[in-house]
Amino acid sequence: MKKKEFVQGIKDGFPICLGYFSVSMAFGLRAVLLGMPVWSAVAISLFNLTSAGQFAGLNILVAQGTMVELALTTLIINMRYFLMSLSVSQKVHSGMKMLHRLAVSYGITDEIFAVSMQYKSDLTGAYMAGLILTPVLGWTGGTLFGAVAASFMPSALTNAMGIALYGMFIAIIIPPAREQKSVLVTVVMAIVASLGFTYLPVLKNLSGGWAIIVITLLVSGIAAWLFPIDVPAEDADVLGDQCVQENVETEVKCQ
Amino acid sequence: MNTGYIILGIAVMALTTYFIRMLPMAIFRKKITNVRIRSFLYYVPYAVLAAMTFPAIFSSTGTTGSAVAGCVAAVILAYLKKGLLTVAVGAAAVVFVVQMLGF
Numbered sequence: 001m002k003k004k005e006f007v008q009g010i011k012d013g014f015p016i017c018l019g020y021f022s023v024s025m026a027f028g029l030r031a032v033l034l035g036m037p038v039w040s041a042v043a044i045s046l047f048n049l050t051s052a053g054q055f056a057g058l059n060i061l062v063a064q065g066t067m068v069e070l071a072l073t074t075l076i077i078n079m080r081y082f083l084m085s086l087s088v089s090q091k092v093h094s095g096m097k098m099l100h101r102l103a104v105s106y107g108i109t110d111e112i113f114a115v116s117m118q119y120k121s122d123l124t125g126a127y128m129a130g131l132i133l134t135p136v137l138g139w140t141g142g143t144l145f146g147a148v149a150a151s152f153m154p155s156a157l158t159n160a161m162g163i164a165l166y167g168m169f170i171a172i173i174i175p176p177a178r179e180q181k182s183v184l185v186t187v188v189m190a191i192v193a194s195l196g197f198t199y200l201p202v203l204k205n206l207s208g209g210w211a212i213i214v215i216t217l218l219v220s221g222i223a224a225w226l227f228p229i230d231v232p233a234e235d236a237d238v239l240g241d242q243c244v245q246e247n248v249e250t251e252v253k254c255q
Numbered sequence: 256m257n258t259g260y261i262i263l264g265i266a267v268m269a270l271t272t273y274f275i276r277m278l279p280m281a282i283f284r285k286k287i288t289n290v291r292i293r294s295f296l297y298y299v300p301y302a303v304l305a306a307m308t309f310p311a312i313f314s315s316t317g318t319t320g321s322a323v324a325g326c327v328a329a330v331i332l333a334y335l336k337k338g339l340l341t342v343a344v345g346a347a348a349v350v351f352v353v354q355m356l357g358f
Contacts, residue, residue: 015340040261047269057268064260067267074271080303081272085279087296090287098281105277110307115339117300159317160325160351166312167329167346169304174333176301186298190305198310212306219302224294 002126009130012119015168016111017138022161023051024139025153027058028146034062038147045143049109049136052208053077077209083216084113093122100125107132111165114172182227190219316350320358325350 024045031041036058048054053074060070085108092101104125112131116123177184197203197211206214287293316322329346337345 015338015343018340019343035256036261037256040265043265044268047265048272050272053272054268057264061256061261061264067263070264070267071271074268075275078272078275081276082279083299083303085276086283087299089280089283090293090296092280094286098284101280101284102277105280106273108276108280110304114300114304155317156351156354159321159354160347162315162317163312163322163325163329163350164343164347166308166315167325167332167343168339169308170312170326170329170346171333171337171339171342173301173304173308174330175336178334182298183301186301187305190302191309194306194309212303215306216299216303219306220295220298223298223302224291228290228294229297230290 002124005124005126006130009127009132010134011130012115013112013131013134016115016135016165019111019161019164019168020135020138021142021145022158022164024142025146026158026162027051027055028143028148030055030146031058031143032147034058036062038144041147042140042144046136046140049107049139050078050081051110076207079209080110080212080216081108081113083213084108084110088113088116088123091116091119091123092128093124096123096125100128104128104132107136109135111135111168114169118172182223182229185226186219186223189222190215193219316354318354318358321350321353324353324358 027045028038028041031044032038044054044058048057056073056077057070060073085105088104088108089101092104096104104123107128112135116128116131119127173183173187177187193215194211197206197215203211287296312326313319313322316325325346328349329342332342332345
């Protein structure tokens, strides 16, 4: 059972891995062009596993900025992960060990979060391990490749790969928006708000990291107020919950 | 560049990011039962992903024309309920072709 979930996670993580490879290639290339050693670009990718956050961090490092500046910028750009992690904390299997929770936390990125929210049952450590492993390989591998070889890639190819992750986001939001009016309204409100924070005077002065947080709080709040959902706190799927127990006996029972 | 400075910088970035991700997972170990909060969390993925995609997608490929074409392709494929990989690769393929055509 655990092995099956792990393999499923690996499979679900594969599209993320592909998208990450292209984006992190750009990161690796940029880091080296700015004078950072190859190992440091790979280390930043491996230990941070963020896109916008580490691009901003790279710029500060290159400019020899202070550690306070680095920490604050990282905090603001990555604060949205707090909301994502909160959502994930409600979807992980209730019996997940603390150590596993702490390990899963490392891998909560925009994309891994998005895919995990699509998973049909409670999230288990085995599934999350697979879902995090493939993207991490893609992200660090792409950084390494970009740092040593990306300058040889044709630009039409790297440009084309730039849209991959957004394509994935669209694949996640459109199907439920088609079925549920509440999701459609949420998506439209978020797009309108995002356009406002990008182009309107005053609003556009807010940094991208804060804008995403404000939009998420505002739009999800309005949607929750307009369309409260009545899903029970505990899933009725009791057998599914038992299958995740660590010991071998339960595992056998489940099969 | 000073190696010590780089290592310290990477540690600061990594720890800041990790704490943001770890705190909710460590604190909220019980399922929240409040309907309002559960509803709020239900809509978070859609709000955050839609806001992150638009309008950023239009400047993701180097040229606006190819990005618009790729976006339209992604929306159509997603509307037809194709999988994540199909939509992602399909959008990238359209961008590639459009760029080859010179847009």
